[in-house]
């Protein structure tokens with residue numbers, strides 16, 4: 001399991017920094033975003049540290065599947081019939097925490113679209 005002692009999400013996964021946990025299994029931790037952009041805004045974070053989606057390689061297939069599956073479970077736990085999943089990759093796309101994570105957003109009409 002990769003860990004970066006200076007990484008905010010590694011520290012949350014380790015329990016050094018508290019979070020409002022929504023779901024956890026061996027591979028991921030899901031917790032509420034501290035600055036929610038929607039009534040439900042949950043971050044799904046792999047316990048294994050990788051900075052960005054673009055840095056993922058073939059060895060990260062299971063990690064990526066675990067994040068996607070957990071996002072679906074979180075939506076179910078949060079009783080979302082519609083939700084949006086966002087991964088920001090790189091600061092130019094709005095990534096501020098360089099530990100891969102998926103945003104699960106829902107609980108309001110998700111009408112605005114980029115495409």
Ligand code: 5GP
Nearest residue numbers: 019031032033034035088094095096097098
């Ligand atoms: P990014 O911009 O990298 O895609 O998403 C990072 C997210 O982490 C932001 O939505 C931000 O609000 C959230 N965040 C930053 N620091 C903390 C924290 O200490 N705790 C929690 N729960 N969320 C955080």
Ligand code: ZN
Nearest residue numbers: 007010049099
């Ligand atoms: Zn990390």
